[in-house]
Amino acid sequence: MLEIKDLSVSLEGRNGPVEILRNINLTLEDHLLYVFTGPNGGGKSTLAKAIMGIYPAAAGKILLNGQDITSLSITERACLGVGYAFQQPPRFKGLTVGKMLEIACGKNRTCEDCNYLYSVGLCPQDYIGREVDTSLSGGEVKRIEIATLLARDLKVAIYDEPEAGIDLWSFSRLIETFNNLHEQYDTTIILISHQERIINLADEIILVADGGIKEKGRKEEVWPLIMQDATCTCRGDCNERVG
Amino acid sequence: MLNNIDKHILEMIADIHGTPKGAYNIRKNGVGVDRSVTPNIEIRTKIDKPGIDIIVKPGTKGESVHIPVILTAEGLHDLVYNTFDIGAGADVTIIAGCGIHNPGDKNAQHDGVHNFIIRKGARMRYVEKHYGEGKGEGKRILNPRTIVEVEEDGYAEMELVQISGVDNTLRETEAFVHDNGHLYMVERMLTDGDQFAESRMTVELIGLDASTQIISRSVARDNSQQIFYPRVIGLNRCRGHVQCDSIIMQGAKVRSIPEISAQHADSQLVHEAAIGKIAGEQLIKLMTLGLSEKDAEDTILEGFLN
Numbered sequence: 001m002l003e004i005k006d007l008s009v010s011l012e013g014r015n016g017p018v019e020i021l022r023n024i025n026l027t028l029e030d031h032l033l034y035v036f037t038g039p040n041g042g043g044k045s046t047l048a049k050a051i052m053g054i055y056p057a058a059a060g061k062i063l064l065n066g067q068d069i070t071s072l073s074i075t076e077r078a079c080l081g082v083g084y085a086f087q088q089p090p091r092f093k094g095l096t097v098g099k100m101l102e103i104a105c106g107k108n109r110t111c112e113d114c115n116y117l118y119s120v121g122l123c124p125q126d127y128i129g130r131e132v133d134t135s136l137s138g139g140e141v142k143r144i145e146i147a148t149l150l151a152r153d154l155k156v157a158i159y160d161e162p163e164a165g166i167d168l169w170s171f172s173r174l175i176e177t178f179n180n181l182h183e184q185y186d187t188t189i190i191l192i193s194h195q196e197r198i199i200n201l202a203d204e205i206i207l208v209a210d211g212g213i214k215e216k217g218r219k220e221e222v223w224p225l226i227m228q229d230a231t232c233t234c235r236g237d238c239n240e241r242v243g
Numbered sequence: 244m245l246n247n248i249d250k251h252i253l254e255m256i257a258d259i260h261g262t263p264k265g266a267y268n269i270r271k272n273g274v275g276v277d278r279s280v281t282p283n284i285e286i287r288t289k290i291d292k293p294g295i296d297i298i299v300k301p302g303t304k305g306e307s308v309h310i311p312v313i314l315t316a317e318g319l320h321d322l323v324y325n326t327f328d329i330g331a332g333a334d335v336t337i338i339a340g341c342g343i344h345n346p347g348d349k350n351a352q353h354d355g356v357h358n359f360i361i362r363k364g365a366r367m368r369y370v371e372k373h374y375g376e377g378k379g380e381g382k383r384i385l386n387p388r389t390i391v392e393v394e395e396d397g398y399a400e401m402e403l404v405q406i407s408g409v410d411n412t413l414r415e416t417e418a419f420v421h422d423n424g425h426l427y428m429v430e431r432m433l434t435d436g437d438q439f440a441e442s443r444m445t446v447e448l449i450g451l452d453a454s455t456q457i458i459s460r461s462v463a464r465d466n467s468q469q470i471f472y473p474r475v476i477g478l479n480r481c482r483g484h485v486q487c488d489s490i491i492m493q494g495a496k497v498r499s500i501p502e503i504s505a506q507h508a509d510s511q512l513v514h515e516a517a518i519g520k521i522a523g524e525q526l527i528k529l530m531t532l533g534l535s536e537k538d539a540e541d542t543i544l545e546g547f548l549n
Contacts, residue, residue, distance in 0.1 A: 052531060075533060078533040089528065094543075094546035099546065103533075
């Protein structure tokens with residue numbers, strides 16, 4: 001179980017710290033699949049990165065199965081079973097797909113690299129030896145990124161916009177993979193997405209907007225509220241310039 | 244007789260454990276200490292100057308030659324001239340390399356002049372590793388000069404590696420590629436401390452459909468300095484690609500000055516060069532997979548150089 005208590009996150013802006021998340025309170029249960037959705041800039045990725053330890057908490061706590069992990073490093077959280085697949089994964093000259101999966105598996109686990117690649121729609125024999133560099137397309141790198149999380153033994157798995165850049169055929173495979181993960185493991189799965197097919201997978205939807213949690217609940221309850229709020233309230237304001 | 248230091252150096256530079264298979268020549272502190280030849284690969288001592296001639300008979304397939312050099316004495320300046328004649332249609336691997344263990348405060352230096360002739364239709368893979376160690380204040384200096392002639396339909400793959408511990412190096416490489424010949428050259432270099440490395444490489448694509456690919460990857464750490472001058476000259480219908488990438492860390496300095504020169508309208512030449520530090524996102528990504536920051540950095544550097 002992942003508990004987030006009164007979490008605030010500030011990031012350095014041009015004129016000093018800017019508060020991106022404030023007073024987030026959230027409890028995420030094992031074996032449930034959550035979708036974080038909401039407008040761009042609302043704080044979804046920041047929240048995910050704060051859970052992973054990439055961004056530090058300015059205030060509040062993050063507990064994993066009762067253990068306070070707020071002050072732990074990224075590595076320490078990873079070793080406890082927190083994983084994060086980047087929205088825009090970095091590329092590595094000289095590191096092969098096989099090596100990335102081997103690192104992801106860790107030293108004490110059998111690396112079923114072919115299965116992980118197959119699960120994201122990549123033919124293992126074509127990719128194992130390839131470098132994760134600019135010779136791969138954005139969609140390929142994205143799928144390899146997801147495969148690195150599949151290779152880990154996770155308690156909390158966060159996928160940041162997993163559908164971005166992925167073709168329709170691979171997308172269907174991905175949906176199937178998330179379904180299988182959800183059915184077979186106790187992992188808390190968090191998908192950050194705006195895609196309805198992804199949202200349909202959710203046990204619960206969490207609407208993150210304006211740096212806070214606006215709604216949380218089952219899709220049938222939350223989705224109508226989200227759609228109701230989806231209209232832009234600032235129409236016409238762009239012309240009202242000061243000075 | 245090889246002692247433990249010699250054996251360690253041989254492992255580092257040529258991955259030799261025990262007696263190498265096939266033909267070999269081991270040179271230590273300026274003299275040959277062990278040699279073996281095969282019916283297809285002859286090794287002769289030069290008469291007019293220090294060094295050896297390695298002659299591979301035409302059509303020889305799948306054989307290898309090891310020619311490591313070890314320096315374990317301070318104050319020694321070893322100069323050697325080696326000639327490699329790879330017969331027509333042969334396909335061989337040559338493992339070279341030089342390791343210096345400098346125990347004292349005087350410099351130890353090895354200058355190697357290597358001449359390669361890859362005859363018509365022959366294929367050669369050449370791996371050269373340079374390595375230095377030793378606790379003395381004396382510098383470990385390695386200055387290789389390499390001249391390569393790739394004849395018609397020939398293929399040469401050359402991997403020039405400086406692993407670590409070399410204080411000062413000047414690498415000079417010249418290559419001439421003839422009709423439908425191909426030269427693939429990879430240079431990998433790691434410098435740290437106050438080390439200095441300069442690499443000058445010139446490849447002339449002389450023949451019709453001659454081609455080359457030069458890949459240089461380096462890591463400069465601490466206060467070390469590196470300078471690269473890769474140069475490809477197209478003199479016919481040909482293709483050339485130069486790619487130089489460096490990772491720079493701490494107070495190191497790197498200069499990369501690639502040049503492509505087309506002397507023929509059908510020359511297709513490309514160069515790319517990039518210098519930068521390890522991206523923070525790369526470190527974070529590997530840390531999210533459970534590596535410490537130090538292990539993540541080492542993994543990135545190892546992958547980059549390998």
